[in-house]
Amino acid sequence: MLNRQQQFGRKSERLAAEYLKLKGYRIIETNYRCPVGEIDIIAREKGTLVFVEVKARRSSRFGSPKGAVTPAKQRKISMAALDYLKRSGQDDARARFDVVAIDTEMGRPDIEVVKNAFELAYG
Numbered sequence: 001m002l003n004r005q006q007q008f009g010r011k012s013e014r015l016a017a018e019y020l021k022l023k024g025y026r027i028i029e030t031n032y033r034c035p036v037g038e039i040d041i042i043a044r045e046k047g048t049l050v051f052v053e054v055k056a057r058r059s060s061r062f063g064s065p066k067g068a069v070t071p072a073k074q075r076k077i078s079m080a081a082l083d084y085l086k087r088s089g090q091d092d093a094r095a096r097f098d099v100v101a102i103d104t105e106m107g108r109p110d111i112e113v114v115k116n117a118f119e120l121a122y123g
Helices: 004-022 071-087
Strands: 026-034 037-045 048-057 095-103 110-118
Touching (some): 037 071
Antiparallel strands (some): 026 037
């Protein structure tokens, strides 16, 4: 059974996936998990493999959704992306990292896609 925060997160990830589809992304996988981390959404857009982190906020009390993708989080996502590329035999694929920021403070979701939100982060 998921708690309230987990339910909000799952709902936000589904909303992000639907929004990305409308924007021309083809969803390949959701909630990719490996020993080094997790990727919320893996998609393809115009020949580029896209690793998507979804961040949603109900209020601005803890800052913006975009600001929640810290350098430490970027490293974990990067390591998981490298794992995915290796396991799927796509080591030479063109790839990027996007962030979908969802703000629900005003009742209706305000969704922003930040393309190339960060570079591959090591260490």
